[in-house]
Amino acid sequence: MIYLNQDFTVTPWEVKGEVDYNKLIIDFGIKPLSEDILNRLRKHVGRLHYMLRRKIFFAHRDLDWLLDMYERGENFILYTGRGPSGHTHLGHMIPWIFTKWIQEKFNAKLYFQITDDEKFLFKHKLTLETVKKYSYENILDIIAIGFDPDKTYIFLDTEYSKTLYPLAIRFAKHITFSTARAVFGFKESNNIGQIFFTSMQAVPAILESVKQGKNVPCLIPLAVDQDPHFRVARDIYPKLGFYKPAIIHGKFLPGLGRGGKMSSSIPETCIFTIDKPKDVRRKIMNAFTGGRPTKEEQRKYGGNPLICPVYQYFYFLIEKNDEKMRKIFDECRNGERLCGECKRELAEKMVKFLLDHQKKRENAKDMIERFMLRD
C-alpha cells in the first residue's frame, strides 16, 4: 500500500504536503512508541535521547522483540542508509544523529548503505558518475556525525555489489511484480532497475548474520518514508532463515517554507551542510513562520509554534534542552518572542552548529577509508 491522499503523500521517492503521522501509523500498520516501550529503553540507556522524548522518532516495528533479544544477551546491529541524489541537508542528518546515539548506547555495529544505484535509476537526469560524487560528499557528513570507525561499515551499492547482488536475488525471488506494484505503485513506464531495487535495500539487515554464520538481530532507524521497502522485505527474511529486522521510524524535518519535508529540490527552503553562514542566515531570515502579520498582533495574540519551521528547527536539531524548548514555546505563544529575534537566534545557533559540523566534515576526508566496505 502506498500512501496517497489529498493532503499528503509519503512514498520512498516522494514526500509531499503536511504529514499526518497518526494517520501514517494506521495506514502503514506500524506501532506508536508507547510509554511502556520507552520505559524499557530507558532501563538500558538512562536518559532518553531528545528525539525519543519529543517523539521525533515516533513509531516502530518489533522494537519490543528486539529488546527481548537484547535482554537475553543478543546484541543487535544497526542498519541505515542514504540515497545520494545531492548534497546533504539538515533533514537527512536527523536519523543519522539518532542512529549515532543508539550505536553509542548499545555499542552496536552499523551498516550504512549508500544507494547510488537507486538514485541513478530513479533520477532521470543523474549519471552514475554524479551520483558517485554525491555519495562521497555525503559520506563526509556521515562520518562527521561521529560514528565509531571500528564499528561502522559504509558502502556504495555499486562498489559492494559482489556481496550485495547475490544476496539481493535471494530476496527478489520471493517478491512478485504484483507485490512490488501494490506497495510502490509502479507503472508501465517504470524501468526494470527501479522494480528490482527494493531487493538491494533488503540486504544490509542480514550482512552481519551472513558474516557471522548465525542470526544477529538488526534495528533499522529510518525516516518513515522508507518503511514500504521493509514492509515487503520483512515477510521474506524468515523465508531465507533470518530474523525480521526491527524498525524505528522518524518524522521529517520540515522545509523553511510552508509545509512539507525539507527537500533539496527547493534549495531556498533547505539548509545544506556545506552552506555558507551568509546563506544560512538569509534562508532562515526568509523562512515562513507561525507568527502574526505585525509586531503588535504578535505581542497581543502570540504566534503558533506548531506550524512554524523556525520553531521546528530548534525542536528537531538545535535546542536539546527540554526546559529551554518549553520556554521558546511559551514565549512564542504568549507574544514575548517576536519572529525576527527568534529567527536571528536560530540563525546564529545554526551557523555555529554548521561551522562545527563543517570542521568535522573536513577532518572526515582523511578517515573515509577506515569506514568503507568494498568487495
Place this chain on the structure above:
Amino acid sequence: MIYLNQDFTVTPWEVKGEVDYNKLIIDFGIKPLSEDILNRLRKHVGRLHYMLRRKIFFAHRDLDWLLDMYERGENFILYTGRGPSGHTHLGHMIPWIFTKWIQEKFNAKLYFQITDDEKFLFKHKLTLETVKKYSYENILDIIAIGFDPDKTYIFLDTEYSKTLYPLAIRFAKHITFSTARAVFGFKESNNIGQIFFTSMQAVPAILESVKQGKNVPCLIPLAVDQDPHFRVARDIYPKLGFYKPAIIHGKFLPGLGRGGKMSSSIPETCIFTIDKPKDVRRKIMNAFTGGRPTKEEQRKYGGNPLICPVYQYFYFLIEKNDEKMRKIFDECRNGERLCGECKRELAEKMVKFLLDHQKKRENAKDMIERFMLRD
C-alpha cells in the same frame, strides 16, 4: 514480441514443439544467412564450418556490419553464455563448438557468461548453491571444447557482479517494464529479479569496450531462443555509447523423442556429456526415428530423415563430412539403411565422441582458474 503459436513456442525460457525457423526469421525480424554473406565469410576463413554449410547457424543481425568493421581492421570479440540449470547436454554444445571455430578463425577474445542468477531466479526449486555447482560442472564442458585459455574469460554472474551490476543498471534505466513485458511476456506472478535479469545479459557485449576504453565490435553466437534479450538490449547500446553487437543464430538440436529441442527435463531423450556408454547406447536405441514400422516397408518405401532425430545427431554433431552425410540421407530415403543399424552406428560414434570429450573434461579440472574472471 514473444513467440507463441499453436505449433511451437520459442522464448528464452521455453522451447516447445517443432520449430519453423522460417517463421522465426520473419517474426523475430532477423535475417537469413544469405549466400552473399556466407561468401564474404568464406573470404576470411576459407572453408566454412559445417554448421554454416548446413545452415545449423541460419540467421543473423548485423553480421554484414561486423564484416565491414573487420575488413576495415577492427577486430571483434565474441560473447556467448550458458544458463547452468543442470548438467550439459549435447544441445548446449552446438553453439559452443561453433563459437570455438570462430574464435580460432578470427583470433577473437571470448567472454563466456554463466547466468547462475538467471537460473536461480527462473527455476523455482533450484537453490543458488545447486546452480553454482552446475555452473562449475558446465565450465568443465566449456573448457573441454578447446577454447583458447589466453583469450577466453568465463564468469558467473554472482561472482562477477561488482563489475556486472553497475553496468547492468545502465541498461536497466532504459528498459521500461512495458517493454520487458511485451518482449518476455511477464505476468503479475513473475518475480522482480526475473524482470531485471535481461539487463545482466546485456552487459558482456561491452566488457571489452569498457576495459579498453574504446568501442570494440562484438559478435554473439547463440541459440535463437536467446534472441529476445538482444532485441531489447540492442536499442540501448548506442544510447550508452556502444556499438550494437552482431548476432548469429543457431537452431536447436532435437531431442531423441518426437519433436522439440533436446531438454534436460526429459532425460531419456537427452544425452548428457557425462552419460556412461551404456546409457548413451540405450537412449539412442530407444530413440524415435523417421523409419517405417517394419523392415520390409523400410526397404520398400525408405525412411524420412528430415523428421528423424538419429539423422539429426549425425547432421548436427557426428558426421562432419558432407558427402558422407549425403550418403546417409540417400541410404535412408532409398531403404538401404535400416533404423537398427543406423542407431547402432550413431551410438558407437557418439560413445567415441563422448569418451573423448570426457577425457578433455577431466583435464579441464586443472585449467579452470586460467579461464575464470572474478571481481
